[in-house]
Amino acid sequence: MEQIDKIIFGDNQFFGINHMSQEKAQQLAEQFYDIENIYKVYHLAYDAGVRAFMLNSHARAYDICKYFKENESSFEGVSWYPSIPYAYKYANLVAEKGIMPAINEVLFNDNTLGGVLGMIAKGGVAVLTKDAFKLMQMLVDVELRAFKDMNIKVAFLQNIITDLMLGYGVKEIFYEFCEHIRKRYNALPGLVTQNMPYLKSKLEEWGIAEVVICSSFNKIGYLMSPDRDSYISSANNNDSSKYQLIAMSTLASGAIPAREAYEFIKQQNIQSIVFGASSKGHIEETLRLINI
């Protein structure tokens, strides 16, 4: 399987996400409400040597992708690691309308999706419901539209969906997602999870390999179910030709000092680290600590 980038720059910091503190999240949300401030940080990251970016399919992802496409010459050699779907959009839609009307709205009421309408012609949702995988593929395609013509290296399913599906224990949904990403996008399938050891053991059991797994991985075991030691031993026993592991939340949202956090991470058998930062100093310091 193709090697993934050792260091990936994430985007949670731009979207007012901080797992530890809603107050910090609020500060970030204010700082990055102006999208120009986001572009500035991307330039800082690129200038510091970052060549891989993870981006959630948030509403603002369209603008960010557009910016990168329009300024291609400033961002040569960049790989993308999109993560879909933006779950809150669906959660709110489902709360407002119910499950089927929400799917209907995402697939049909968005005027930019003429292609999808054409594919289904007259049958509409009724046709789709006969085939859950077709439905899943179409939702994936809708979510990845923003990344059209960009160099997608790995396309991830976000943890809220991965872990929900993992609980159901249905092999087919994982198999079909992975195949769709490989065939349609010529990219590696990725799964974000908060249950890495369990997910990896299920994938092994199901014979689904050459998958990238991204999970929280930090010294204090934060957002690592069932516990930190299971993560360490699962990573130690991993065959990286089958599963490449990415660590996220390495600082546990700031609970662990950077140096200590990366010292721990570098002892683990993992292939890549995704990090978020919003200043030149932090970006450069993180790159230095990871590379030491």
Next chain:
Amino acid sequence: MNDRSKIKIGIIGMGRMGITHYSIINSHPAVKLESIADPSGFVLSMINKYLPVKTFKDYNELFAESKIDAVLVCTPPNFHFPIVQKAAENGIHVFVEKPFTTKLNESSELARIYSVNGLVNQVGYVNRFNDIFGKVKEFIENEVIGKIIRFKSEMFSCTISKSDGSSGWRNSRESGGGVIFEMASHAIDLVNFLIGKPDKVTGSSFNHIYSKNVEDAVSSTFLYRNGISGTIYINWSDTSYRKPTNKIEIFGDSGKILADQHSLKIFLNKSNEKYKLKQGWNTLYITDVFKPVPFYVRGNEFTSQLWHFVDCIQGKEKTNRCTFADGVDTLEVIENIYNDYELNGKI
């Protein structure tokens, strides 16, 4: 553990919460998911195709034909009463989603039945299982901020952000829709859990923002005979919030607590040795108090609450942390808010 000795569980209602609970409870090693009831043909056809459970269009059929020990009730709230009644007739442990029922007399009846039948009964007020709010409760019980005097319980989200002619159950109070049943119930339960049930509700006001038939924002004042007073304010059409946020502020005679689901600040007039808290401001983050869960889907608290339900069935836990009686208390406050608004809230 072989399948025969496992707790057999059914789920009624496969909407947003039913879907989540299935995933969480299915990962529990002592549980076997036995059956599902949901009226949607689409949902049942998907389940039949991929999942190893029995399915029923009607919950009555589920109770008649599927042998289960416990049920998770996740239908719209106006169906909770007849379903839980049926569960009681069949001697089944019940986890029911909040707001328990839509009528106080119905919920009192269910609490009465379950107070004597020896079966586990739990309502899905998930904040009680959040590690931060659990810590706040511990601080209050140990009088870390002294005697409680005032509080403020707030909740914000951008759940309803468009005017829409939607006709689902969420658009009528009778079926359990509106911000009070759906969201304020969490903020009210948090008050009941941390401070206690108010003796009087006053000054209630409602706002319509996007919904025609139900309220989108509510505020109210709670009074207590012991002198405590506090306010609640809940708004589910606040687009400045990316995801639902619960905030609580509690003022005591020797300090103050500010908490949300992720962090806790505590101001003390004097240092506290037992909890190693200094005079002035102290900050605790969720990373300081979290307890890892065996399987994570939507947040530790969602797993913890269902694991707790199973622990209670297995007898590992003697006291349920959110019983039907607790659900009745919240519903009583909700009814008082509606009544106060009808009597005094309009000009």
